[in-house]
Amino acid sequence: MSLNRFNCRLLLLAILVAGPFTVDVIAADHSFLDNGVTAHRGNSSEQPENTIAAMRSGIAVGADWIELDIFRSADGEIVVIHDATTNRVAGKNRTVETSTYETLQKLDVATQFRQQQGQTLETCPPRKIPLLRDVLKLVMSQQKTRVSIQPKSDCVADAMAIIREMNAEKWVGFNDGALSKMAEVKQLDPTIPVFWDRPANSNVMEDIQTAKQHRFETLVLNEQGVTAEKIQLIQAAGLKVGAWTVNDRKQMEQFLAMGIDRIYTDHPRLLLKLIEAK
Template sequence: MPGIQKLFAGVMGVLLFGGILIPHGSEVDAANRPSPFLNIAHRGASGHAPENTFAAFDKAVKMKADFFELDVQRSKDGHLVVIHDITVDRTTNGTGRIADLTLKELKRLDAGSWFGSAFAGERIPTLKEVLDRYGGKGIGILIELKNPERYPGMEAEVALLLAQKNLDKRTSKIIVQSFNHDVMKNYHRLQPTVPAGVLVRYTPEGISDEALREFSAYADYVNPNLRLVNHDLVQRVHQNGMRITPYTIKTKNEAQRMIAAGVDGIITDYPELVTLR
């Protein structure tokens, strides 16, 4: 297993942000890793800007994250929109389910003020808008199909949009993932050239060898809850030819533990926890 060369060196102090201690000047040396370590900004740099907005994605770019992650659902009138919850209640000034609101109604909502007054007027983006702005332009995009069982055919719509944008190549820095593994099997059948990921929730029994073998038939990434991660799981994921980028890392100690276990990247609200450049 590659050793840790330097972990969170050059600490210049800490910033108390939202009750979480975040190190300044943190660094992880991944020079000896067999493949690039992925610093993935969760819902954009969501520790610093309202999640799943252009403000958060722009912040991820500025902080030199390798990818940003986003969540995709579908509006009442069939548009793929970028938002995490089933409803708009938590992250906007509106109420109601995504599936019951048209794109026009969703676009009227303020998706930034809940986070801070500096972000007033941020809007819910569509997936098309995000791909137009960032696709193929440096930073990668990790697309989560959110609640696809509520939106039949969502995986086909995402596959079609990626193809239309010429982002369906393995070199396009696009990854598609979901907790719904049957949907990801179908996505892989539809678009095998785009890397696929399986998200795995925490359960006390962990992830079996049988499950990993099944995942390896269609997935490139296993992205588990960080509580599942240890050196043994990382080794077993690698033995099955996949990479592992756990979610959601929010503290220095969590990042340190994941990197010590040998993961291939982390999904984090705070991209400054890992600096690879």
């Protein structure tokens, strides 16, 4: 019997012994990247945050996850923006939840980025607030990068309805520090990954217990609270551990040396280079 035939028979035997679960795992789509780099609000160091341009850039540089924030507009649309108002990014103050999508679409959310970067309208054209649907459509056009959704208002169910309607489940995860929101995600669909954000001074043992209870996959620690001991404790409990939001090169290198699983950053291109060098 040749070695190849022997190995094939061993694999078949393992599948038959393990039963349907193993068959499902082997048949699953493993084409998504798994490099531990989350592009925070998209590639927000190179493009205006939470815009389609930032999301497209995050995918292009090779982050395995891009992250975004969502609110519900006054007319029920799920829009992608971090703040409750538009003033910081657009220079015009509109409250997202009391504004219609039509009103929000009139704003240029690249205004702050353009000014900070010293760019012109030619080098940084106006950008609009996208819908969650817009980003999902973009992400679903490829098989490498997924999107983690942070609900800034009570809109988990709205987001899940859109995800189901578009059959986008395998492309998405959720992240936030609010236990109620992340628990709601798991109640609506236990298969969707949850990245539970924790503050720097949080009790890591209590967080592990809560995460296991709610079947969360990952604890994401504020960068100021990351220690090698916490990383080891979380990983020993069978959970992944990440840090948010890390933009300093030396800090990235320190966390990678500690064995952290994931880093949220505005500079995904830099982080990917450090991981490759490591």
